[in-house]
Amino acid sequence: MSNIISVFKREVAAYFLNPLAYVFIFVFVVLSMVFAFIIGGLLEQREAALTSSFFEFHPWIFMILAPAVGMRLWSEEHRLGTTELLLTLPINPWEAIVGKYLAACVVLFVSLASTWTIVAEVGLLGDPEWGLIFSGYIGSFLIGCTMLAITMAVSAFTRSQVACLVLSVTICFFVTLIGFWMFLDFIDGSVLSPLAGFFASLSVMGQVRSLNNGLFEPATLIYFVTVIGFCLFTTSVAIRTKRS
Amino acid sequence: MIEVSNLTKQFGSKTAVDNLSFSVGKGEVLGFLGPNGAGKSTTMRMVTGYLPPTRGSVMVGGADMVANPVEAKKKIGYLPENAPLYPDMTVQGFLSFIAELRGLRGAQKKAAVEKSLELCFLEPVRNQLIDTLSKGYRHRTCLAQSVLDDPDILILDEPTDGLDPNQKHEVRSLIKRMGENKVIIFSTHILEEVDAVCSRALIIDRGKVIADGPPAELRARSRKAGSVLVDIEGLSGSGLKAELERISKVASIEVTRSDDSGFAGRVFPTKSTSGHDLSAEISKLAAEKKWVLRDLHVDEGRLDEMFREITDTTRS
Numbered sequence: 001m002s003n004i005i006s007v008f009k010r011e012v013a014a015y016f017l018n019p020l021a022y023v024f025i026f027v028f029v030v031l032s033m034v035f036a037f038i039i040g041g042l043l044e045q046r047e048a049a050l051t052s053s054f055f056e057f058h059p060w061i062f063m064i065l066a067p068a069v070g071m072r073l074w075s076e077e078h079r080l081g082t083t084e085l086l087l088t089l090p091i092n093p094w095e096a097i098v099g100k101y102l103a104a105c106v107v108l109f110v111s112l113a114s115t116w117t118i119v120a121e122v123g124l125l126g127d128p129e130w131g132l133i134f135s136g137y138i139g140s141f142l143i144g145c146t147m148l149a150i151t152m153a154v155s156a157f158t159r160s161q162v163a164c165l166v167l168s169v170t171i172c173f174f175v176t177l178i179g180f181w182m183f184l185d186f187i188d189g190s191v192l193s194p195l196a197g198f199f200a201s202l203s204v205m206g207q208v209r210s211l212n213n214g215l216f217e218p219a220t221l222i223y224f225v226t227v228i229g230f231c232l233f234t235t236s237v238a239i240r241t242k243r244s
Numbered sequence: 245m246i247e248v249s250n251l252t253k254q255f256g257s258k259t260a261v262d263n264l265s266f267s268v269g270k271g272e273v274l275g276f277l278g279p280n281g282a283g284k285s286t287t288m289r290m291v292t293g294y295l296p297p298t299r300g301s302v303m304v305g306g307a308d309m310v311a312n313p314v315e316a317k318k319k320i321g322y323l324p325e326n327a328p329l330y331p332d333m334t335v336q337g338f339l340s341f342i343a344e345l346r347g348l349r350g351a352q353k354k355a356a357v358e359k360s361l362e363l364c365f366l367e368p369v370r371n372q373l374i375d376t377l378s379k380g381y382r383h384r385t386c387l388a389q390s391v392l393d394d395p396d397i398l399i400l401d402e403p404t405d406g407l408d409p410n411q412k413h414e415v416r417s418l419i420k421r422m423g424e425n426k427v428i429i430f431s432t433h434i435l436e437e438v439d440a441v442c443s444r445a446l447i448i449d450r451g452k453v454i455a456d457g458p459p460a461e462l463r464a465r466s467r468k469a470g471s472v473l474v475d476i477e478g479l480s481g482s483g484l485k486a487e488l489e490r491i492s493k494v495a496s497i498e499v500t501r502s503d504d505s506g507f508a509g510r511v512f513p514t515k516s517t518s519g520h521d522l523s524a525e526i527s528k529l530a531a532e533k534k535w536v537l538r539d540l541h542v543d544e545g546r547l548d549e550m551f552r553e554i555t556d557t558t559r560s
Binding site: 002003006007010013014017018080081082084085086087088089090091092240 | 289292293294296314315317318320322324326328329330331332333337341342344345346347349386389
């Protein structure tokens with residue numbers, strides 16, 4: 001446990017001593033505002049829960065941002081050769097994986113927290129349902145963390161951050177797309193229609209839909225824990241096989 | 245302390261380390277030699293637990309590296325090849341981080357960091373970002389992380405690579421000093437280093453041990469070891485050579501200079517004679533014949549020659 005904390009502290013420092021973390025956060029805030037006000041029509045919709053105008057767009061932003069934040073996680077270690085240092089220290093490789101992962105999650109957390117102005121705004125202008133906003137944030141955070149876990153698994157396979165970024169964005173794009181209503185409508189009208197429900201349940205979009213409606217279902221938690229757990233496990237396998 | 249048995253590593257169909265066995269005890273400084281690609285780094289990576297072996301076992305102070313890696317790794321300080329570091333940390337921050345992962349906390353951690361900063365002459369750059377350090381400082385920073393926590397075993401992959409002659413000397417004396425109560429294994433391409441520091445040298449080629457023993461003993465195995473170098477004036481070269489060949493203890497002579505005024509060359513003794521006996525014989529003869537001896541000494545052999553001879557023969 002204390003080793004996880006040591007790795008976590010180092011990684012958080014590595015993120016926030018680097019101007020890039022602030023760029024990520026800034027880009028996220030700007031994009032989420034642009035989407036909310038211009039495309040989502042936040043003000044016209046008069047929707048104080050922020051569901052369709054704000055949270056709905058987060059998966060599309062995170063599919064770029066999470067890989068951008070997470071691409072250095074192992075690729076950078078491989079490139080510097082520090083994997084060798086880390087894995088010959090008396091720690092369990094799991095502790096390094098979890099510590100690094102949690103540190104990257106902090107960057108996403110700070111990005112989300114930096115959008116507080118929009119919450120303040122709807123609070124001032126209307127009478128929002130705070131519970132819905134809260135669960136909307138949880139949903140967005142879980143989506144971001146899932147995409148980060150996917151990125152981390154990819155980064156464990158390559159020493160090239162660019163390769164990791166491209167591949168992770170692609171995977172995150174599909175994970176989002178298969179739950180997107182336009183895609184599901186398209187599937188419904190084709191021979192694949194029996195699979196529509198299956199696709200929707202695989203996608204991160206389908207999972208947060210209930211959260212955005214204020215429902216927290218155990219199945220949702222199981223979904224995120226499973227996907228993140230699987231990605232972290234893949235990371236540990238990748239690190240082990242890359243050595244041999 | 246370290247017991248390596250039947251260690252084998254295959255990468256696909258290529259065998260990098262082939263059934264290697266050796267053991268190193270406390271107080272030994274083992275120089276690990278071999279041509280590039282002989283399997284030195286691969287062996288060290290298996291001993292330190294970075295690479296899992298295909299077959300065989302590594303026991304470190306009683307702990308099995310495969311079955312009980314955390315326990316085994318606690319006993320080892322490791323300097324990987326090319327000294328990898330986190331460029332975004334300061335020297336002190338980096339050492340603190342490694343100290344934490346070695347299980348040190350609070351005052352203990354602080355003391356360990358201070359000690360290794362001092363030991364590796366890093367005090368002037370302690371608050372500098374690693375990114376801005378010169379190669380020598382970087383190398384020593386990585387060396388400093390390996391000696392944190394004062395481990396019983398040090399495994400150093402080319403510890404003097406890229407250092408200037410003064411730094412090389414410092415690192416060598418550091419290794420020598422620490423070797424008195426530790427086990428040290430280090431790889432190098434510099435053979436004088438082995439002479440200067442090691443109590444034992446292990447030469448591997450193509451993943452196999454081809455020589456193992458104290459440096460002096462290995463040196464004595466070179467073809468030229470025990471031969472006598474002579475440089476004589478006073479007679480024409482051919483005449484001198486003929487005189488020397490008449491000595492019963494001479495097996496053969498290699499001529500390097502032979503002219504009207506003298507002769508220089510290498511005289512090999514017969515199997516049963518030592519170089520020093522032959523040398524005595526030659527000096528007696530020279531006194532008798534009133535030759536001027538410009539040089540007369542026994543070649544003790546050289547590690548690099550021995551190294552070339554044995555690695556060449558296995559390669560052909």
